[in-house]
Amino acid sequence: MDTLYIYNTLSRKKEKFEPITPGFVGIYVCGPTVYDHSHVGHAKSYISFDVIVRYLRYLGYKVKYVQNLTDVGHLLGDSEEGEDKITKKARLEKLEPMEVAEFYARSYFEDMDILGNIRPDISPRASGHIIEQIDMIRMLIDKGLAYETGGNVYFDVRKFPEYGKLSGRKIEELEAGVRVEVAEDKKHPADFALWKKAAPEHLMKWNSPWGKGYPGWHIECSSMSTKYLGETFDIHGGGLENIFPHHECEIAQSEGTFDKPFVKYWMHNNMVTVDSVKMGKSLKNFITIKDAVKRYMPLAIRYFILMSHYRSSLDFSEKALDAATTGLKKIQNFMVRIQDAIASVDETSRQPILPLEKFENNFRAAMNDDFNTAQALAATFDIISEVNKILDDKKNQPGKSELQQLQGVMKKTLGDVLGLISREHAESKTSGEDFDHLMDVLLDVRSDLRKEKNFQIADKIRDGLGSIGVSIKDTPDGASWEKE
RNA sequence: GGCGACGUACCCAAGUGGCUAAGGGAGAGGUCUGCAAAACCUUUAUGCGGCGGUUCGAAUCCGCCCGUCGCCUCCA
Known part of the structure; x- marks a missing residue:
């Protein structure tokens, strides 16, 4: 231990x-x-x-x-x-x-x-x-x-x-x-x-x-x-x-x-401050959690808090929360990307190429030092960067089992310990089989439209889905989708 | 008055004696791309509030000063 x-x-x-x-x-x-x-x-x-x-x-x-x-x-x-x-x-x-x-x-x-x-x-x-x-x-x-x-x-x-x-x-x-x-x-x-x-x-x-x-x-x-x-x-x-x-x-x-x-x-x-003064009832400078989650993703608030050490004070601002939201999305995009990679990669026994052990060691070292979540997150972004780089390089791809291993490690650290992976991002992005099948059909149609250079209708589908909270990303391997 | 913290880039924020001062955001340029998104690459602190001191070596230790904040009343 x-x-x-x-x-x-x-x-x-x-x-x-x-x-x-x-x-x-x-x-x-x-x-x-x-x-x-x-x-x-x-x-x-x-x-x-x-x-x-x-x-x-x-x-x-x-x-x-x-x-x-x-x-x-x-x-x-x-x-x-x-x-x-x-x-x-x-x-x-x-x-x-x-x-x-x-x-x-x-x-x-x-x-x-x-x-x-x-x-x-x-x-x-x-x-x-x-x-x-x-x-x-x-x-x-x-x-x-x-x-x-x-x-x-x-x-x-x-x-x-x-x-x-x-x-x-x-x-x-x-x-x-x-x-x-x-x-x-x-x-x-x-x-x-x-x-x-x-x-x-x-x-x-x-x-x-x-x-x-x-x-x-x-x-x-x-x-x-x-x-x-x-x-x-x-x-x-x-x-x-x-x-x-x-x-x-x-x-x-x-x-x-x-x-x-x-x-x-x-x-x-330590406490949360607003303009460097303590957030509190008496000063009336507080924002309730119920109001905050109307504005920001709940996990973005969580991420924002974990970006600093628990013994440091943390200054609340719109700018900081917006930054946290973007940072959290980077993590979520990554989890979706791993899931997609697992689904698309064929099972081959390849040499391990992902820096899994290094990451887990860094993560644990950070947390063992008086629960330094800020450093644990830095270690997390390091591995996200490294793995993204590897996945971008089509010449040398990780095997399916190693990707699953990676997913498992991320679920344990980012998910079980930090609580930053929502259920959708932990398992898959699905919200029901019917929905999945519907999306498959829709994206298939859209793919045909794009091949025919009918971008107007293709974009209409993307925009329409976007307005109901489903974002589409076109990648060289086909389109990927994600529900907010 | 007593006790205790903090001051790191445009913003948030790690680092508390020794490799080129993490990471996130933002900005700028680029790659990819029908566009968008994502991702990737390059770039942004010869310097860590100021001045001294200790040390071979300090953002990190010591002293003084400046600034900000918390607790001493219920308060996460």
Whole structure:
């Protein structure tokens, strides 16, 4: 098995990846708060981790991928009495809070599906794990790491000396420059809520040993990740804005509860920017995935995101997406060309002439270096160029079996790992046998017309097909077609 | 104020001590072609924000400066 290196936020270094249990990987990624449609920024995060999971599977690991859905809502703004996000949305839309959460959870899955992400193995909802969260809070209180005061429960950061080890912050320094009004019932300004007392008008609330309330901002991830992956697991991922306070607090809660390391490798993706400023809800500079896919091919968005490293920020622009679209088409054209070549080449045992091994080595080397998808794509374009060159040179053609081998390699790397080959391009371009036969007849007629130099009618057929999304390419070996 | 990043060609973006600084897009010229598309060939950074330093050797390490951004409040 190859040696994989992963950048660990905890050590701020690339580390050799060695799972806790050989052959198995447990990974938890912070999922969305389902109160609005996802935007391109979310796409970067979830596509990055999707590819990470896919690559781990490609390497042969049995991966359990857990990603939560936050559907209990959390405080808005700095007021203690503030409505939570989901309740606010529910009021604005005149819906049950759970209806809002359900609607946007479905929207989220739709978006991820269309972008080609494989669904997590478990998508636990915070609302379905209130009991587990209460249990964990109770343990923290019993161990003296948390305290209850008037229906609120806070984590006592001074009881957890390692608080700050992920984000490099120090408890003493957190006091200075805090932008938020400090709740008066906290023992220390940096103490964070495990359980919040609900105001009477608060809609999402549950019974607990401390009265009616709702869980704090960070406890769901601690309890759900450890429930499904164990008290120590391999990888925890999320956006880098979650390093502090979210992940720092998760560590405090989990390690405080179980007295053992929480996570071996912390991974954080960088953000999508627009004119170099973070794409986000508050700035209103976001574009939803639903809007983006109306404009660009979903896989072009995926390709755009994979063109940069997951730890780099990526600037969103029309120009960049147009470039990505053209780049993706180059890949798709190539897959069609291989398919056509396989169909037309006779079976002969020829010497292998395609640089397959070199490509797979380069691809793996790139991915093994902290999932460098940009470099993996560069390796992909190298082989595309080389193979195109070989196919252009009619004197020395690869045999059928080698072409099939090439197709297999591309499906594994570009397809299974990067998720950039749509089903049509993976198998064949067909969308049904009837359609194929129809196209055969049509192209045969058009070929006759061209032989008779009746270009006017021939072009009319091509234009007509083009308008319904079928593009025709005339090659020396006959016409080839492709459905968008 | 504290913590942390980043600045590579017209655009996007890899590369973090040593062959001629990946790859994609765009532009220009060419091959092929009825045209179109695709593909191929040639071409576009003696230089990687600036100035010093370390080194036989730096885009890559160190220092200072300039610029941009993120986190410190829910946030992918």
